[in-house]
Amino acid sequence: MSATSHRGGASAIRSQPLRLLARVAAILLAAMTLSAPRTLAQVGTRPARVISLVPSVTEMIFAMGAGSIVVGVSSYDHFPPDVATRPRLGALVDPDFERILTLHPDLVIAYGSQEDLVRRLDAAHIASFSYRNGGLDNVTATVRRLGERLGRRADAERLAARIEADLGRVRQAVKGRPRPRTALIFGRESGSLRGLYASAGVGFLHDLLELAGGDDVFGDVRRESLQVSTEMLLARRPDVVIEIHTSEGWTPTRLAQERHVWDALPALPAVRTGRVYLLADDSLSIPGPRVADIAERFARVLHPDAFTPNRSETR
């Protein structure tokens, strides 16, 4: 009994400094927030210091000719090459709030799910622009919305129109051609066909595949991605398999090795006819201004005779 009460007393004493510490931290944070320059951007003004934690949006800002206003990027930004000169401030799960504050941004571009970050930015009177992934339409819609927000409506409109025109050209090139049943794979264990992930019926990759003249074999599943079992893959009988590898380090030799892994399923129509294509490029997963390039790469493997053969893919 006495031991218990003693322990209780000790923990009460120990927890008091903790509570004090928390209070001090809160006060410091508030002070920091107040001392930050009053940069609450009014709608209509042109933000001059923008931080983008979303690679696809970073690309959009650069592509509309406003790269100079970007003062910080996410840890996953690699394009355009200029981003290498900007400080990296974390990404979806680990934004570095303190460093964001010290860069005095007047606009921070964040993912829609980063509610905590947006709340803290609000507290610091820093405006934010919320981005969510969506279908292919969402790319040009985001460009236009962004142009509005950055006060660069004309630049944005030019970019959106160019993307739409490029996509239209790809659509036109494959028009009327038979649409091969295609499985778009964007992840698996290296060296085996285990842990296959495929694009399903929602999202910009699915939309790009359909636009490029392919019939998504998993298009009926209303999800962005799907773990595909061997049984399901065999049952869906894709005529073409397109595999995209977005991480670094995929040499042509490795891609050729990985291509042979598919020989484990010889009855798959795509394997039998040799139509398994491995594409390696980190742009392939970014729903940004380069989506038309992705569409064209898909279209070139799906309908090689629709294009002049100026570009070869690993096959």
Next chain:
Amino acid sequence: MTARSPLTRGIPVVLLCFALMVAAIVFAPFIGSTDISFGAVFSRRVPFADNIDAQIFFLARLPRALAAALVGGTLAAAGAVFQGLLRNPLAEPYTLGISAGASLGAMVAITFGAMLPTGGVATAGLAGAGLAVLVVYALANARHRGLSTTVLLLSGVTLNAFFWALILLVQYLSDFAETYRALRWLMGDLDVVGYSSIVTALPLLVIAFVAFAWLARPLNLLSLGAEAAGARGLNVARAQRVAFFSGSLATAGAVSIGGPIGFVGIIVPHLVRLVVGADHRLVLPASACFGAAFLVACDVVARTVAAPLDLPVGIITALAGGPFFLWLLLRRR
């Protein structure tokens, strides 16, 4: 008192478990998310390369059923061995950090797969498991003639924590897509695509099971305590070493096939003991057979219940096995 060993009373249960296992393996390939024609599956007229039905049966479902049986049986038997070795009913194949080591290897292979030579996740998992086994053995052997079960447990728990920290570090350094795939690997997956991963792990599992057969009586004696076992003529240090290495080998092989599937290794031995008693000569074969049947059944559920989604089988083992085990436990008291 009869003139027959009390062992004979449990033999019908072992045979029943064996029959369950065989039935599960035979019937599982006939159930799936796709309608296939079983006439076409066994038809000789269509060449195999053109026969999608036969390929679904022989390349997707049958290897999966065999993998489930092998993994389930191995994990359950290894669980019984570790519980006997550590004299602790809460022990399981993953207690000593073997699965954490295998997971670390697999995480590295998934995350940095592009930079590794082909060979892949299973090999990396085996390497990680081997590393964990050697570290735990060196620690537990350092200050004793035999293995100290206390030191084994403590070093296992510590190693688990250490490897998990490294796993999280690898995860933190990796890309989104890879993080998700790595997480999915940790949930366990029996879709082995053909027979190569089974064939690779089979030699390890055969060696382990030969050792298990020899271990049944030594494990009985060990549950009296190391000194009492030694006084009855058992070479305690050797029995402990054999149990540790064979259990580890079996666990590493199973994890290399199916990832760290949980629950089977701890629950099945207990379930079996409720029926056949404590004698390891019954517990080990019954656990192996029942564990196999159980995991095959769980995998059938996992791949059909939410088709076209393929649920992680570890979720099914816990959801199906947990309440059933609690019910058995309550009914018995």
Next chain:
Amino acid sequence: MLLDAVDLEFAYRTGRRSAPPLVVDGVSLHVDAGSIVGILGPNGSGKTTLLKLLSGALGPTAGRILFDGRDLASMSRRALADHVAVVPQETHLAFDYTVLEIVLMGRYSKLGAFEIEGPDDLASAGRALDATGSRHLADRAFPTLSGGEKQRVIIASALAQLDMRGTTANAAPRGLLVLDEPTASLDLKYQLEVAALLTRLNRTRGMTVLLSTHDLRFAASVCQHVVLLSRGRVLAQGTPAETLTPSLVSTLYDIEAGVVAPLLA
């Protein structure tokens, strides 16, 4: 003479540079076949270590032990198990074995690696259960037994261990039953029961018994030969009448002689 120990010394290795203290220091004793020998001493006197040496679980750092004329250190594990059976102070099981299963575990050294107990082993287990009055417990789960019942079952397991294959019920077992503090965790009723059991085994079956205890009255009532052990050395040995004197006992336990007298009454 069944067991003959000469000038035994033992020290636990500590890993430190300095020489570790001797836990057993120059002990000589012998156990005649068919006798009950008790090692008596206070806690920490080295009783348990000495028993481990005499039963072959530990090897002495110096000195030698002869069992039936053979060097104990040269005997194989199985040969040792055929001749020396040990009953530990307490037995905790990891799993719910039945009493019969526990008793049959005593037959381990008689069976091949994959051999199943045969009629001989079951008969041997039956005799052991009869001898300890626990046949009615055969199918009970060990953890459900009382402390005294558990002790009897473990003794039965040890008897099954010493009962050589092919020997008849009447043949005196040429073995040694070693018990470490057989009554330490039992209340008075079970202490008397164990004392009666050991005496009966000794009288009717000629069983040789070596035990350690710190209980004067138990030693006096059961043992024919008593070894007083103090700080690893033999203080005195002989019959209970010779050794359990107020002066020796007060030296052994480091208490006033006047207090000892009523204990010995």
